[in-house]
Amino acid sequence: MPVLALVPALVVVTVEQLLQWEYGAAGIVGLLLLTVGIRSNRPGVSSAGAVLLALLVTRPAL
Numbered sequence: 001m002p003v004l005a006l007v008p009a010l011v012v013v014t015v016e017q018l019l020q021w022e023y024g025a026a027g028i029v030g031l032l033l034l035t036v037g038i039r040s041n042r043p044g045v046s047s048a049g050a051v052l053l054a055l056l057v058t059r060p061a062l
Contacts, residue, residue, distance in 0.1 A: 023056045030056060 019027035030052035037046025 023053075026052065027056055 016028060016031065019031055023030075030049045033049030034046050034053065035049070037043065037049055
């Protein structure tokens, strides 16, 4: 049973680290807004997080 709880936690930490490495603090904020909005059933918050992540992904390369 602890292994089943460890796998999703490991996936979340891995995704957060990849976002931090690729998109910086704004990526973590976008993921946090998206997650909090989905869990609390607040479409405005989740939409703001999704838009922030979309803007980060589609920005031109420097």
